[in-house]
Amino acid sequence: MQQSTAQFDAKTTGAVTKLLADVSQPKRVGFAPAQSSLVDVCTMLGVSTSPAMLNEPQMFTHIHLKEGQRLFSMGQPLESIYIVHSGFLKMVQNDDYGSESILSFPMKGDLLGADALYLRAYQSDCVALTSSVVVAVPYKSLKQLNISYPGLDSELMQVMSKYLVEQQHLLTMVNTLSAEARVARFVVSLSQRFEEMGYSSKAFSLRMTRLEIGAHLGLTLETVSRTLSLLKDCGYIDVDQRNITIKDGEALRTLKRTPVRKKTVKTGETGVTTVATASHWASGVMTVTTPALA
Amino acid sequence: MQQSTAQFDAKTTGAVTKLLADVSQPKRVGFAPAQSSLVDVCTMLGVSTSPAMLNEPQMFTHIHLKEGQRLFSMGQPLESIYIVHSGFLKMVQNDDYGSESILSFPMKGDLLGADALYLRAYQSDCVALTSSVVVAVPYKSLKQLNISYPGLDSELMQVMSKYLVEQQHLLTMVNTLSAEARVARFVVSLSQRFEEMGYSSKAFSLRMTRLEIGAHLGLTLETVSRTLSLLKDCGYIDVDQRNITIKDGEALRTLKRTPVRKKTVKTGETGVTTVATASHWASGVMTVTTPALA
DNA sequence: CGCAGACTTGACAGTACTCAACCAAAGTGG
DNA sequence: CCACTTTGGTTGAGTACTGTCAAGTCTGCG
Numbered sequence: 001m002q003q004s005t006a007q008f009d010a011k012t013t014g015a016v017t018k019l020l021a022d023v024s025q026p027k028r029v030g031f032a033p034a035q036s037s038l039v040d041v042c043t044m045l046g047v048s049t050s051p052a053m054l055n056e057p058q059m060f061t062h063i064h065l066k067e068g069q070r071l072f073s074m075g076q077p078l079e080s081i082y083i084v085h086s087g088f089l090k091m092v093q094n095d096d097y098g099s100e101s102i103l104s105f106p107m108k109g110d111l112l113g114a115d116a117l118y119l120r121a122y123q124s125d126c127v128a129l130t131s132s133v134v135v136a137v138p139y140k141s142l143k144q145l146n147i148s149y150p151g152l153d154s155e156l157m158q159v160m161s162k163y164l165v166e167q168q169h170l171l172t173m174v175n176t177l178s179a180e181a182r183v184a185r186f187v188v189s190l191s192q193r194f195e196e197m198g199y200s201s202k203a204f205s206l207r208m209t210r211l212e213i214g215a216h217l218g219l220t221l222e223t224v225s226r227t228l229s230l231l232k233d234c235g236y237i238d239v240d241q242r243n244i245t246i247k248d249g250e251a252l253r254t255l256k257r258t259p260v261r262k263k264t265v266k267t268g269e270t271g272v273t274t275v276a277t278a279s280h281w282a283s284g285v286m287t288v289t290t291p292a293l294a
Numbered sequence: 295m296q297q298s299t300a301q302f303d304a305k306t307t308g309a310v311t312k313l314l315a316d317v318s319q320p321k322r323v324g325f326a327p328a329q330s331s332l333v334d335v336c337t338m339l340g341v342s343t344s345p346a347m348l349n350e351p352q353m354f355t356h357i358h359l360k361e362g363q364r365l366f367s368m369g370q371p372l373e374s375i376y377i378v379h380s381g382f383l384k385m386v387q388n389d390d391y392g393s394e395s396i397l398s399f400p401m402k403g404d405l406l407g408a409d410a411l412y413l414r415a416y417q418s419d420c421v422a423l424t425s426s427v428v429v430a431v432p433y434k435s436l437k438q439l440n441i442s443y444p445g446l447d448s449e450l451m452q453v454m455s456k457y458l459v460e461q462q463h464l465l466t467m468v469n470t471l472s473a474e475a476r477v478a479r480f481v482v483s484l485s486q487r488f489e490e491m492g493y494s495s496k497a498f499s500l501r502m503t504r505l506e507i508g509a510h511l512g513l514t515l516e517t518v519s520r521t522l523s524l525l526k527d528c529g530y531i532d533v534d535q536r537n538i539t540i541k542d543g544e545a546l547r548t549l550k551r552t553p554v555r556k557k558t559v560k561t562g563e564t565g566v567t568t569v570a571t572a573s574h575w576a577s578g579v580m581t582v583t584t585p586a587l588a
Numbered sequence: 589c590g591c592a593g594a595c596t597t598g599a600c601a602g603t604a605c606t607c608a609a610c611c612a613a614a615g616t617g618g
Numbered sequence: 619c620c621a622c623t624t625t626g627g628t629t630g631a632g633t634a635c636t637g638t639c640a641a642g643t644c645t646g647c648g
Contacts (some may be wrong), residue, residue: 223605
């Protein structure tokens with residue numbers, strides 16, 4: 001890699017390059033080349049298994065990703081879909097110049113690459129936020145497996161349907177909610193996912209930067225930072241860098257706009273004062289419903 | 295239906311009720327109770343058929359919807375998925391209080407209800423914008439058909455993958471683009487869809503109100519209206535109520551922000567003048583890729 | 589004809605963006 | 619080990635895009 005006009009590049013493209021990722025190839029073989037069975041894969045996805053699957057000989061290889069490493073890029077032909085075994089990742093969509101949008105933050109049990117089935121090419125970038133392990137299911141295997149186990153595709157459709165619904169909720173959130181409400185619900189949604197994974201839902205660590213949160217919610221990093229500080233001032237959460245503690249989950253969930261807003265008020269001749277205006281504006285919940293697969 | 299405190303309701307909930315729909319039940323039997331075969335359905339979906347399907351006895355009933363009528367509502371248990379035979383509809387997601395988000399505007403060949411497979415209940419409302427006809431495929435039939443025709447679910451997964459990608463593009467658009475760019479690309483995207491259906495891509499009629507466009511793009515109806523006027527002033531389109539004529543598709547596609555902005559400038563003591571500031575800010579394209587199914 | 593709904597346009601306000609400075613933590617290299 | 623750099627984060631000041639409120643036009647329909 002050359003560094004042409006290093007200073008200028010670094011300065012002008014700073015905001016952009018921050019989201020860019022390591023382009024080195026992920027390790028197909030770690031020194032612990034563990035594999036997973038079909039039953040393992042189904043269990044990870046939360047999909048029902050059939051007894052016949054126990055005899056399935058095919059094993060699926062694990063791929064180890066380091067922080068910042070890229071699993072696949074937009075436009076690449078579909079080879080495999082993946083299931084997250086451990087770690088945290090992001091799905092990114094690049095809008096031609098600069099501005100990026102983060103579609104989701106996949107974690108344990110999530111399916112990666114479903115958007116590639118249409119057109120047989122990945123439609124977004126997948127990058128590891130932390131060291132991660134994913135299980136690769138080759139597309140060819142997928143097609144064969146459906147013949148052996150007829151219910152499998154139907155189960156996968158349900159999984160895809162779930163992601164469709166999640167995307168819809170996110171879109172509605174971005175379409176209708178204020179910055180504060182978006183950030184608040186983002187925190188709640190993370191909290192729920194951590195709880196599902198057996199971690200604490202009250203105290204956890206963000207795995208992504210403010211910039212990435214912003215790219216997910218349609219906000220700038222400054223707004224995200226400010227809003228987190230605001231929620232802290234309200235006593236709804238505690239924030240210290242990436243460490244979040246939830247103190248009033250209900251408030252976060254039901255918050256519609258402006259929990260406490262700092263307002264500069266001219267007080268006649270005396271000068272400028274900072275006033276805190278409290279207003280709840282609470283409303284019903286838009287809970288991100290949790291799968292209750294039979 | 296009662297009209298309690300009519301005046302107040304009408305005034306305060308005006309913006310909300312405009313999006314609400316007729317709750318009367320859709321006609322399951324028109325006076326022309328036409329039906330479609332499995333091959334018909336697959337063809338409409340743009341999905342490959344197998345010769346064996348020609349012998350499939352099951353037929354799928356047509357449902358006629360009048361303007362404003364609702365096909366299904368959020369939360370209803372999944373009975374059927376539907377394919378649009380003709381007409382125009384909208385998929386709506388209600389965020390508890392008032393604010394609604396429109397996820398998509400399905401038209402001929404589109405699949406309705408895919409988001410219901412997960413949790414077996416519809417996750418959004420489906421309402422007809424115009425008189426429409428949809429073909430119902432009962433969920434039970436769907437499961438049986440996959441046994442008879444093993445490739446079918448796999449094809450359906452591809453269709454769902456397509457919608458996943460479309461939602462992703464929409465999210466990215468709302469996350470990153472200015473109001474002007476969103477409206478411009480919305481017009482382009484409609485144009486492309488009309489072209490695919492054999493209509494003119496240059497001149498067409500919107501089937502939805504400004505309010506509905508706004509609920510789709512995360513904007514207010516006023517902003518939509520203003521932006522359309524702006525694009526007209528730029529000479530990119532012609533607008534007359536719902537009639538759109540595209541004059542410079544390329545400009546619409548590549549536009550990033552502020553084609554022409556009206557700016558009020560204080561000119562010393564002389565008063566206020568309106569100045570037009572031209573600035574193109576064109577950029578690369580984010581074309582909504584069209585399916586090229588093999 | 590009159591009303592209701594859709595649309596347009598203006599004036600104004602406010603939320604969120606931009607630009608910028610600053611701080612903290614972590615890595616780098618002499 | 620300590621300057622030095624880099625990256626991520628916080629916060630302030632000013633701007634502007636888009637929302638809000640409001641008035642008014644147009645069209646279609648009962």
